[in-house]
Amino acid sequence: MISLELLAPAKSLSVGIAAIDCGADAVYIAGPSFGARKDAGNSVEDIAQLCLYAHRYGAKVFAAVNTLVYEEEVDPVRRLALSLQAAGVDALIVQDMSLLALASAASPDVRPALHLPLHASTQCAILDAGRARQLAEAGFSRLILERQLSLEQIREIRRATAGSGVELEFFVHGALCVSYSGQCYLSEALCGRSANRGACVQACRSRYDVYDGQGKRLLHGKAVLSLKDLNLLARLGDLAAEGVTSFKVEGRLKNESYVRNVVTAYSQALDALVAARPDRYERASFGRVLSHFTPDVNRTFNRGYTGLYLDGRKGGWAAMDASKGMGGEAGRVRASGRDFVEVEPFRPEGGVPVVFAPGDGLSFVTRDGEVEGFRVDTVRVSGTAVRLGCRPPVGIGKGARLFRNLDVAFEKILAAKPSQRLLGVEVHWDCRPVAAELAASDVSQTWELELRARSEDGREAVLVRTLSAPLASNAARMRALLETQFSKTSGHYACRLLPVDDASVQALPLLPASTLNEFRRTLCEQIDREACHAKPLHHAHPTGQISCGDHSYKSNLSNSVAASACVPPSPSLEAFELRHQPDAELMRSRYCLRAELGLCPKYAPRGSSRPAASARPEVSASDFAGAHPLFLENNGSRLRLDFDCRRCEMVVRLVRPSE
Numbered sequence: 001m002i003s004l005e006l007l008a009p010a011k012s013l014s015v016g017i018a019a020i021d022c023g024a025d026a027v028y029i030a031g032p033s034f035g036a037r038k039d040a041g042n043s044v045e046d047i048a049q050l051c052l053y054a055h056r057y058g059a060k061v062f063a064a065v066n067t068l069v070y071e072e073e074v075d076p077v078r079r080l081a082l083s084l085q086a087a088g089v090d091a092l093i094v095q096d097m098s099l100l101a102l103a104s105a106a107s108p109d110v111r112p113a114l115h116l117p118l119h120a121s122t123q124c125a126i127l128d129a130g131r132a133r134q135l136a137e138a139g140f141s142r143l144i145l146e147r148q149l150s151l152e153q154i155r156e157i158r159r160a161t162a163g164s165g166v167e168l169e170f171f172v173h174g175a176l177c178v179s180y181s182g183q184c185y186l187s188e189a190l191c192g193r194s195a196n197r198g199a200c201v202q203a204c205r206s207r208y209d210v211y212d213g214q215g216k217r218l219l220h221g222k223a224v225l226s227l228k229d230l231n232l233l234a235r236l237g238d239l240a241a242e243g244v245t246s247f248k249v250e251g252r253l254k255n256e257s258y259v260r261n262v263v264t265a266y267s268q269a270l271d272a273l274v275a276a277r278p279d280r281y282e283r284a285s286f287g288r289v290l291s292h293f294t295p296d297v298n299r300t301f302n303r304g305y306t307g308l309y310l311d312g313r314k315g316g317w318a319a320m321d322a323s324k325g326m327g328g329e330a331g332r333v334r335a336s337g338r339d340f341v342e343v344e345p346f347r348p349e350g351g352v353p354v355v356f357a358p359g360d361g362l363s364f365v366t367r368d369g370e371v372e373g374f375r376v377d378t379v380r381v382s383g384t385a386v387r388l389g390c391r392p393p394v395g396i397g398k399g400a401r402l403f404r405n406l407d408v409a410f411e412k413i414l415a416a417k418p419s420q421r422l423l424g425v426e427v428h429w430d431c432r433p434v435a436a437e438l439a440a441s442d443v444s445q446t447w448e449l450e451l452r453a454r455s456e457d458g459r460e461a462v463l464v465r466t467l468s469a470p471l472a473s474n475a476a477r478m479r480a481l482l483e484t485q486f487s488k489t490s491g492h493y494a495c496r497l498l499p500v501d502d503a504s505v506q507a508l509p510l511l512p513a514s515t516l517n518e519f520r521r522t523l524c525e526q527i528d529r530e531a532c533h534a535k536p537l538h539h540a541h542p543t544g545q546i547s548c549g550d551h552s553y554k555s556n557l558s559n560s561v562a563a564s565a566c567v568p569p570s571p572s573l574e575a576f577e578l579r580h581q582p583d584a585e586l587m588r589s590r591y592c593l594r595a596e597l598g599l600c601p602k603y604a605p606r607g608s609s610r611p612a613a614s615a616r617p618e619v620s621a622s623d624f625a626g627a628h629p630l631f632l633e634n635n636g637s638r639l640r641l642d643f644d645c646r647r648c649e650m651v652v653r654l655v656r657p658s659e
Contacts, residue, residue, distance in 0.1 A: 001280070001281070001282050002240070002245060002280060002281050002282070003245065003281075003282055003283065003284040003535050004025075004236075004240060004245055004246075004247070004270055004273070004274065004281050004282070004283060004284060005025040005026050005060075005245060005246040005247065005283075005284035005285075006023060006024050006025045006026070006247055006249070006263065006266050006267055006270055006283075006284075007024065007025065007026045007027070007028060007062070007169065007246050007247065007248040007249065008020075008022075008024035008026070008027050008028075008249050008259060008262075008263045009027070009028060009029075009174075009249055009250065009251040009252040009254060009259065010027040010028065010029040010042075010050065010252065010259075011029075011040050011251075011252050011253060011254065011255070011259075012040075012042060012046070013042065013046040013047075013049055013050050014256060015254075015255070015256050015259050016029055016050045016053075016054070016061070017050065017053050018256050018259055018260050018263075018418070018419075019259050019260075019263050020053060020054050020057065020059050020421065021289070021418060021419045021420065021421045022259070022260050022263040022264045022267060022289060022291065022419045022421075023263060023264060023266075023267025023268070023270075023271075023289045023419075023421070024059060024263050024267065025059055025060070025283060025284040025285040026054075026059055026060035026061065026062060026090075026246070026284070026285070027050070027054065027059070027060075027061055027062070028061075028062040028063070028064055028093060028248075028252070029042055029047060029050065029061065029062075029063060029064065029252070030042060030063070030064045030065075030252065031043075031044055031047060031063055031064075031065065031080055031083075031084055032044065032080075033076075033077075033080060034065045034066070034067045034069065034073075034077050034080060034198075035064045035065065035066065035067065035198055035252075036064060036066045036067055036095070036121070036123060036195075036196075036198045037064075037198055037252045037253055038197075038198035038199050039253060040252040040253055044080075044083050044084060044087050045087075047061065047063065047084065047087050047088075047089065048087035048088055051087060051088035051089060051090075052088065055088070055531065055532060055534065056423070056492060056532055057285050057286050057287045057421060057423060057492075057532060058284075058285040058286045058457055058532045058533065058534035058535060059284075059285040059534075060090040060091070060284075060285075060534070060537065061088070061089045061090055062089065062090060062091045062092070062093050062119060063084045063089040063091075063092050063093065064092075064093045064121070064252070065077060065080060065081055065084070065092050065093065065094055065099065066093050066094055066095040066096075066121040066123055067095065067096070067196060067197050067198050068095065068096050068194070068196045068197055068556055068558040068575060068577060069096040069098050069099075069558060069559050069562070070558055070559060071558075071559045071560060073559070074098050074102075074559050074561050077096070077098070077099065078099075078102050078114070081099060081102070081103075081114050081116070082112060082114060084116075085114060085115070085116050089116065090116070090117070090537060091116055091117040091118065091119050091141065091142070091537060092116050092117075092118055092119065093119045093121050093144070094118055094119070094120070094121055095120075095121040095123035095124055095182060095196070095556070096556075096558070096559070096562055097546060097557075097561075097562040097565045097566065098559050098561035098562040098565070099114075099118065100118060100138060100139070100140070100542050100544065100546060100565055101542075101544045101545075101561050101562070101564070101565040102114055102561070103115070103116070103118055103542045104139065104541075104542040104543055104544030104545075117141035117142070117537055117538065117539045117540065118139070118140050118141060118142075118540075118542060119140065119141060119142040119143075119144060119169070120135045120140040120142065120143050120144060121144055121181075121182070122144040122145065122146060122147070122171070122181040122182065123181050123182035123196065123556075124143075124144075124181075124182055125146060125180050125181060125182040125183050125554070126143050126144070126145050126146050126157070127146050127149070127180060128153065128156070128157070129153075129156045129157050129159070129160035129161075130160075132145075132157040132160055132161050132166075133160045133161055134546055134547045134548075135166075135546065136161045136164040136166040136540075137164070137543070137546075137547070138542060138543055138545065138546035138547075139540045139541050139542030139543045139544075140166060140540060140542070141166060141167065141537065141538045141539055141540045142166060142167040142168070142169055142246065142537075142538065143157070143161070143166055143167070143168055143169065144169040144170075144171075144248070145157065145168060145169065145170050145171075145244075146180055146181055147170075147171050147176060147177070147181065147230065147308060148180065148308060148309050148589065148590040148591075149170075149309065149310075150309050150310060150311065150312040151238060151239070151242055151310055151311065151312075152312060154168070154170065154239070154242045154243065154244065155242045155243070157243075158242055158243030162243075164540070165538050165540070166538065166540065167245050167246060167537075167538050168243050168244045168245060168246070169244070169245075169246035169247075169248055170239055170244045170246070170247065170248065171230060171248045171249075171250055172230065172231075172232040172233070172235070172236065172239070172247045172248060172249065172266065173229070173230055173231055173232065173233070173249045173250065173251075173262055173266065173297070174229055174230055174249055174250025174251045174254075174262075175229055175230075175250050175251070175303075176227040176228070176229065176230050176250075176306075176308065176317075177195075177204070177227075178204045178225045178226070178227050178587060178589050178591050179204070179586075179587035179588065179589050179652075180587075180588055180589060182196065182556065183554055183585075183587070183588060184196075184200070184204075184586070184587050185553075185576045185584060185585075185586045185587075186203045186204065186586040186587055186639075186652065187199070187200045187201045187202070187203055188576060188577055188580075189576075189580060189584075189586050189654050190203055190637055190654075191203070194576075194577045196556060196575075196577065197577065203225075204223075204225040204226055204227075204587075205223055205225075205226045205323040205324070206223065206225075206323075206634050206635075207221045207222060207223050207323075207634065208221075208222065208223070208224055208225070208632035208633060208634045208639075209221065209632070209633045209634070210222065210224060210593070210630055210631070210632060211630065211631040211632075211633065212628070212630060212631075213628045213629060213630075213631070218630070220369065221368075221369055221370070222320040222321070222369065223318075223319065223320050223321070223322075223323035224318065224320055224593055224596075224632065225587075225591075225632075225652070226303070226318065226319045226320065226323035227303075227306065227308075227317050227318060227319060227591065228302075228303045228304040228305055228306040228316075228317060228318065228319045229302045229303050229304065229305055229306070229319075229325075230250070230305070230306065230307075230308055231297060231302075231305035231306070231307070232247075232307060232310065233265060233266060233269055233297065234269075235307065235310060236266075236269055236270060236273055237273050237276075238310075240273065240281065245284075247266065247270070249262055249263060249266060254301070257300065257411055257414040257415060258300045258301055260414055260419065261293075261295050261296070261297065261299070261300045261410075261414060262295070262297055262300065264289070264291055264293070264295040264419065265295035265296070265297050267289060268295065270283065271283070284535055285534070285535070286423055286424075286455075286456050286457045286532065287421045287422055287423045287424075287456075287492075288421070288422055288424065288494070289419050289420070289421050290419060290420040290421075290422065291419045292413075292416065292417045292419070293413045293414060293416075296410070298328040299327075299328060299407045299410045300407075300410075301325050301327070301405070302325055302327065302328075303319040303322060303323065303324070303325045303326070304319055304322075304326070309590055314590070314591075314592065314595045314596070314600075314648075315595060315596060315598070316596075317591055317596060318591070318593075318596045321365050321369060321371060322363065322365070322371045322403075324371075325405055326363045326371065326403035326405055327361075327363065327403045327404045327405035327406070327407070328354075328403060328404055328407075329346045329354075329401065329402075329403055329404075330343070330345070330346050330354045330356070330362060330402045330403055330404040331343040331344050331345040331346045331354055331386070331401075331402050332344050332346070332399060332400065332401055332402065333364075333396060333397065333398055333399060333400040333402060334385055334398065335398060336392045336396055336397070336398075337392070338392075339389060339390070339391065339392075340387050340388060340389055340390065340392070341374075341387075341388045341390055341392050341396065342385050342386070342387050342388070343356070343385065343386045343387075343388060343402060344384065344385060344386075345384075345386055346402075354404070355409070356376055356379045356386055356388060356404075357376070357379060357407075357408045357409045358376055358377060358378055358379060358408070359375065359376065359406070359408035360375070360376040360404055360406055360407060360408050361373060361374075361375055361376075361404065361405045361406030362374055362375075362376060362388075362402050362403065362404055362405070363402070363403050363404075363405050364396060364400045364401060364402050364403065365400075365401070366395035366396075367395065367397075368395070370395070372393040372394070372395055372396070373393070373405065374390050374391060374392065374393050374396075375390065376388045376389070376390055377389045377390050377391075378390075421492065422489060422492055422493065422494035423455055423456055423457070423492055423493050423494065423532075424455065424456040424493075424494055424496065425453050425454070425455050425456070425493045425494065425495045425496070425523070425524060425527065426453065426454050426495075426496055426498055427451060427452070427453045427486045427495055427496065427497050427498060427520070427523065428451065428452040428453070428498050429451060429482060429486070429497060429498070429500050430449070430450045430451070430452075431447055431448070431449040431450070431508070431509060432447065432448055432507065433445055433446070433447055433448075433471075433507060433509075434446040434447065434448055434466075438471050438507060439470075439471065440471070441470055441471045441472070441473040441510070442470055443470060443471075444468045444469060444470050445468065445469070445470070445471070446466060446467075446468055447466070447467050447468070447469060447509045448464075448465075448466055449463070449464065449465040449466070449467055449509075450462070450463070450464050451463040451464075451519055451523060453495070453523040453524075453526075453527060455493070455527050455532075457532050457533040457534070458533045459527045459530050459532070459533060460527070461523045461524075461526035461527045462526075463519060463522055463523055463526070465519075467509070467511075469509035469510055469511055470509070470510045471507065471508075471509065471510065472508045472509060472510040473510075475507075475508050478508040478509075478510060478511075479500055479508060481511075481513060481516065482497055482500065482508075482516065483497050484513075485513050485516035485517055485520060486516065486520055488517070488520065490520055490521045490524040490525075491524060491528065493524045493527065493528075495520055495523075495524070544565060545565050545566070545567050546565060546566060546567065547566075547567050548566040548567060548568070548570070551566065551570045551571075551572075551574055552574060553574045553575060553576045553579075553581050553584055554585075555570065555574060555575075556575050556576075557570050557573050557574055557575055558573055558575040558577060558578060559573070560573070582656070583653065584653070584654075585651050585652070585653060586639070586652045586653055586654055587650075587651065587652035588644075588649055588650070588651050588652075589649060589650050589651075589652075590648065590649060590650075591650060592643065592648070592649070592650040593630065593641060593650060594643060594650075601645070602645050602648070629641055629642050629643070631655065632652075637654075638654075638655040639652055639653065639654060639655060640652070640653045640654075640655050
């Protein structure tokens with residue numbers, strides 16, 4: 001049986017608990033330092049509380065210690081890792097190879113020992129089967145794959161690592177980095193804030209003017225490096241078929257309502273996959289979720305959605321006009337006045353029209369390509385049109401497409417009542433009179449009671465009592481009371497009475513509901529004294545060394561322990577953060593601006609019978625023909641885009657003032 005894990009982000013203790021309650025099989029969270037999201041740190045004490053909560057359900061907690069580590073930080077990061085281990089985390093997510101060395105059996109003299117499973121962060125740039133094999137052989141227990149992979153490439157990685165038992169994790173939802181993960185140096189080059197150190201300024205979300213080599217401006221003020229958000233909600237079965245067992249939701253900076261909505265949607269999708277293939281799949285933790293709302297990933301923050309490269313195709317990836325997210329389509333403007341906007345609500349195919357509410361946030365793209373927004377004050381419906389009372393922004397006009405980036409009604413639903421997660425407990429009833437013959441129903445007599453309970457994770461409890469009670473004159477009514485009282489919840493347990501033996505139906509003691517409730521609570525308390533029987537994680541044993549081949553700044557070596565763990569050992573520390581190499585690739589990506597615009601010369605070359613047609617009317621195919629570079633300009637910075645057509649990749653470099 002293959003366990004499938006939904007892995008959710010936890011910005012904080014409360015968000016982590018919400019994710020568990022909504023069905024996450026695991027959460028990932030950062031400690032006070034060394035996390036790749038600098039603004040999402042947490043105390044070790046909070047992480048310990050989250051571990052206690054998650055472990056109730058056999059769910060896991062993974063701590064992200066996934067930044068590069070400088071020489072003077074090797075001891076502090078090891079102390080942090082040990083404190084997280086003591087707090088109860090189940091694995092560490094790491095990028096820096098110093099932690100591989102510190103966790104290896106090759107350091108027996110170092111005590112106390114770090115013995116947690118290590119998960120290779122997506123920052124390790126796991127792009128192909130060769131890299132995956134290196135990390136698996138080094139003793140990583142799980143590989144978090146690069147987002148820009150196809151199903152075929154995932155299949156190749158699974159084949160290459162099948163003998164190691166290493167687990168494969170893949171992002172299925174959330175924000176996307178345009179660069180291969182762990183190899184983006186744009187923020188460091190422009191601002192001295194390293195993405196590999198958790199301080200990315202997200203320069204890829206900025207707006208740029210695009211120029212050709214002759215200085216002609218091709219695009220103005222577009223976020224040409226900004227990608228839409230990932231959404232693989234409908235592709236979980238495809239990923240599972242290729243060996244992915246952990247499905248990761250991005251968002252350690254996202255709020256609780258976002259996490260609750262997205263986690264609920266993906267948990268329900270995984271449940272459906274398991275229900276369709278119960279012979280092959282199971283969930284990686286226990287408990288069923290009682291949710292009061294219907295999840296809809298289109299109604300929380302997003303920049304529009306893409307499946308990225310999963311099917312080996314390109315195009316439709318970019319969020320050029322709204323890098324901060326415009327939300328779902330809401331309607332078209334019919335008219336506007338001094339204090340109103342009249343809208344024709346958007347009706348999705350086969351669905352109902354969008355319903356607006358006071359407080360909604362709406363956005364649109366002006367004729368100049370700028371994104372503007374406004375807040376709805378009042379709503380008045382008139383036939384098929386809706387009049388929104390508001391202060392219309394400059395630039396709004398008839399026919400403008402409106403998007404909703406704040407859905408007040410949905411946010412209220414999400415906040416109204418938390419989801420509840422309950423562990424199933426089956427109770428077996430056996431109660432028989434001591435005397436051979438039963439007395440009249442109004443005469444108390446002695447009964448021997450044995451209750452046996454078993455939780456869904458396999459813990460057991462037994463309650464044996466000798467009690468005095470009269471015979472129930474109405475056995476059917478007593479049986480119904482038993483079923484009612486043993487089908488209630490106690491704490492985070494949901495009990496269910498197994499069918500009562502028909503032979504004993506005519507001989508049930510008359511017991512009050514309060515006594516039955518006491519029995520149920522006692523059984524659950526007994527079960528709760530034992531830790532949940534969690535399903536095990538794969539735990540490989542780090543060797544302390546990893547095959548690296550030729551070293552370059554892309555090896556991200558920033559301390560001597562990591563350098564010595566490499567085979568062959570690196571003679572120097574070449575991390576870009578330590579020394580800015582003049583002609584370094586600041587990004588390399590499968591995303592290609594020319595392909596995004598429908599102007600790729602590889603697939604629609606000059607002279608073909610099917611000439612390329614630009615995806616944007618202001619740009620022609622001739623502007624992008626040939627292999628010459630393009631240039632991006634923003635706020636005094638100038639970047640060069642090179643197109644590696646042989647590998648079908650785009651490269652971003654910094655243009656120096658002297659060039």
